[in-house]
Amino acid sequence: MSRGPEPSMEVSFVGKRALVTGAGKGIGRHTALALARRGAKVTAVTRTQADLDSLLQECASITPVCVDLADWGATAAALQAVGPVDLLVNNAGCASLQPLLEVTPDQFDQSFNVNVRAVLHVSQIVARGMKARGSGGSIVNVSSQASQCALRDHAVYCATKGALDMLTRVMALELGPLQIRVNSVNPTVVMTDMGRLAWSDPHKSNTMLARIPLGRFAGETREA
Known part of the structure; x- marks a missing residue:
């Protein structure tokens, strides 16, 4: 008995609106491009205009937003006009590495502002819209294996990713009843x-x- 063709594993995001932070480089950039190429209407957020310019040269359909997510007020203003979002990828992050005994208050604050506080803030903005529309949605937080494993010179970075994992769990608990899925991905290096x-x-x-x-x-x- 002959079998039909195997179903395609290609995932389509046609009709979906995605917001990706930290989209100028690395994981965020590839995520934004992959979503756009699979049909999503993508808004790419990064603090570096040159990265946005080169991203648009690769994919002109992406909507650029240039803002430093560590700035709470500027972030709120920049995302106000983005519109409905079905999928949020909280990818923006920073790593300022130093030995434990050399960590400074500025380095500590910058890392937590970007890696944890900005995730909370952007998620609040997006999830409030999802709740108001009653259509649910999905949030993915890009964490790290550094949340599970102690690494030399990574005291603050490991702490931010541990905090992000727990924030993800609380977000899933509180937003799940609103049909908003929240997950983290924890890659290694x-x-x-x-x-x-x-x-x-x-x-x-x-x-x-x-x-x-x-x-x-x-x-x-x-x-x-």
Whole structure:
């Protein structure tokens, strides 16, 4: 008995409106492009205009928003006119690495403002709209394995990602009854610009690589 063709694994986002933060580089940029190429109407948020300009050259259908998410007032003003959002990807993040005994208040505040507080704020803005429309939606927070594993010189970064994981759980609990799904993804090292900053030194990276069966970080290619 013959079987029909296998169903396509290609996911379509036609008719969906997506907002991606930290969309200028790395994971956020690739996420914004992937969503747009699968039919979503994408709004890309980043603080660097040059990154938005190059992103639009790659995909002209993306709507750009340039704002520093660490600035609460500027963020509220910038996102006010974005309109309805069905899918939010909270990807924006920063990593300022230093030994525990050298952490400064400014470094601490900047990391928590971007990695945790901005996620809360943008999620509030988007989820209020989802609630008002009664149509539900989805929020994905980009966390890290650093929320689960202590890493040298990553005291503040690890703390922000641990906080983000717990924030995600509370968001899921409170927003679930509104048909708003909330999840986190927790990748290991990804060789974005930020990843290279922390893990390009073989002295640091070899121990981590030894625990990865493929022997390479995500986003990194190795010749066979």
